[in-house]
Amino acid sequence: MGILRSLTLLLIALASVLSLPATAQDEDPGEQLLFNLAEAPASKVEEAINAIVSSGDERARGWIEAYGNNRLSRIKDTGQVVLVLNNRGRDWEIANPLTGENMGDMSRRELDRVAINNRIRGQLEGILAMLDLNAADPDVREASAQDMMGKVDASLVAPLEARLEQEGSARVRNRIEEALAIYRVGEGNLEAIDVLAGSLHPRARAALNEAVRGDNPALATKAKQALGTIEQKLKLNRAAETLYFGLSLGSVLVLAAIGLAITFGVMGVINMAHGELIMLGAYTTWGMQQLFPGQPGLALILSIPTGFMVAATAGIIIERSVIQYLKGRPLETLLATFGISLILQQLVRTVISPQNRTVVTPEWMSGSLVINDALSLTLNRLYVLAFALVVFATLMLIMRKTRLGLEVRAVTQNRNMARSMGIRATRVDIMTFALGSGVAGLAGVALSQLTNVGPNLGQNYIIDSFMVVVFGGVGNLWGTLIAGLSLGTINQLLEPWAGAVLAKIIVLVFIILFIQKRPKGLFPQKGRAAEG
């Protein structure tokens, strides 16, 4: 042990001697600071970081950030600390952290990462947040004050209070006060609880909960009261949140089912390959993103028309090659289209890959819309919800207000009569099937933002789609909308107490019982057409 220790000491001494000439040569204090950070054992990392922060070096922020992002490495041979600009693949692009000069690519084998973990990263976030508190943009200041919540320690109280003095924006002031209050509640300060009583932030609640469990009875009682008020407010928010979750799941169901509502509901074709048409739409999004690298948003918008066209074309091919010959034979249609769905799946597996494809979510669709600290609506789902409603409204318009819609309705109600009135029923068939398939493609484009784009994508939605259409009433678009949204909401209401698996089963049993009672669904078609 003793020998080992002296050996390490010797080595360290040797290392520092070796590094000394270098420091002396270019006399950049930054090099020594980074060297110390890279050399520091776990217990000394904090010291090394503090040395960098307090050095006042204007590059310090960049270093800290790079370290936090795992972008500091050392060259194994020379021990030099470098910035890693690109750490994908086998060769990494590196730069000199002191001068910012690009040093080109270097094999990963030659580099040794400067280790970091969650604990240190948490501290770095606190330090960066402290630096950001002086930013010009109040949004940045608010975000960093929020980051400080729960991270304030004794050393940060004075600078935070000083910052509070100069702060002009009320939002930021509130945040800083909350951050300070969390620290003070931990210290046993009774007044601080009043500050937290109005906050819905999880970290404020965490601090109060801790106080309730603590050994200070006065503090515990007061914290308990504050928690009571918060709980009241939370309940409302939770109800709103569940409703949003339900509508969002419902909108996905509506999107997946609405194309089927046309092909199955209006035309009466049991199309088991509907799910694969959705999949084609999703793969189109992926394909478009490959065509427009670096512009995921543009690619996504362009894939709306393209996805529609691709799926519609596939639909026409399926209709012309198979379905038209099986008119009036539902069982055979079912089997044939099931075969088509398997063929399409395997085709994607062989041609593209059995692996899922990465579809990038554009910047403006990630994250969430913050209503308050307890309620935030995830943006990607919000967009999908809106998209579903737009698609539904457009379809409704087409069916009600256009010549195509009129002809479709005529042909479904009485095919022979419509033909004798001069409507080309075959053409209407093709157009209707293409429309339904195209809408499935649109669903795929939207789903690519929520779920995995892979060969099995369609399979996961086919059962749900049929359930929604049957539940809503075959042949009724409004029925599909109401059915989709209500099934989604029921599912999300059940999930918290029944669990995801049981919730699905309960919904299925509910639909089976419902269909027993009302075989034609929520909104059955009325009149003579219903008998036909």
Added chain:
Amino acid sequence: MTIKKHVKIGLSALALSVSLNAMADEHPIKVGILHSLSGTMAISETVLKDTVEMLIEQQNAKGGVLGRELEAVVVDPASDWPLFAEKARELLAQEKVDVIFGNWTSVSRKSVLPVVEELNGLLFYPVQYEGEESSENVFYTGAAPNQQAIPAVNYLMNEIGVERWVLAGTDYVYPRTTNKILETYLMDMGVAKEDIMINYTPFGHSDWQNIVSDIKRFGSAGKKTAVVSTINGDANVPFYRELGNQGIAASDIPVVAFSVGEQELSGIDTGPLVGHLAAWNYFMSVDSDANYDFIDQWIEHTGNDEAVTNDPMEAHYIGFNMYIEAVKKAGTTDVDAVKDAIIGVTVPNLTGGYAAMMPNHHITKPVLIGEIQDNGQFSVVWETPSTVAGDAWSDYLPGSRDLIADWRKPMSCGTFNTKTGSCGASAGEMAAADE
């Protein structure tokens, strides 16, 4: 009479020369590959098929083993569990393969077990699993719970100070058994029942809003909270996406996953996930020459510069090399001889250490905890000081506490009860009884 005799002699001479000939050209060693190339599991299993093919190619380039070439026999069980049993039978009875590398899900392994035991085959199983099994004919090169789950929980408890636990998993045998083990373990360590939340979701679950929001609420009770995830397959992608969207950062509620590897992460933007954890016995980012060489070979084999390696691939790498070593040691591919020879065989792993085959047919592995980085890789933040030997029968389940497995003669038993001193049913019989 004499003519007949002559003919007889001639015939036997002929037969002799034929058999001599057969020995001279030495038919190849057949390696069966039983991985799904279509269906749900194709996403994970296809790369394992490619891995074994690559290993066979490399071995042949080195001149095979015992002077014999190796030959891959690939079948596709199509993610269909009963079909796994049929294909295994086809491999063993018709193709007469010498060894099988295969399976991913536990249910497929359970379906294959009775067949492999009946026909006395060899199966190398490369995936982390729930334990509670040891078969004479199966070699488990993936992690048992004590080589993954327990050390990961210890890390969270001791290094991060986690006091409140969410055990989230997909609804099937591996997560359920693992969570049962973890729950008992956590309660033994003094965690209160209300500080443990258990949640199961179906395969391929994509709507995580409610569950993630539940986790967020569960985590605001003032105690450090972590999620232990046994969520399987591609359901992880929407799960992590939802975590990112709802703003759950690793510094608030870290998620430690047992089924998320480089392969799964290659499907998402890992920016918002930086700092979430995974426990494995191998990461692609491990800094060792053996690993860098393996990655180079893999990229060359696949022709894809972005190809990633993962833990089950390393398990096949170890298993394959162990098989080769055992065949060399036994001097034959005879199943019984190889089975005896392989116990104690030690080969290098990819993390710079060695893996040894234990008498219970599990291997020694280091346990690594890695944090997700923004480039879709993990950076190792903690590892066990030495390798850990796989434990077939968990010490934290009432039924299995007293059981051990030891396939060395004279014991040769996978379910030896140390209390009663008797040997229970074989793994295949138990799997058959389950069905």
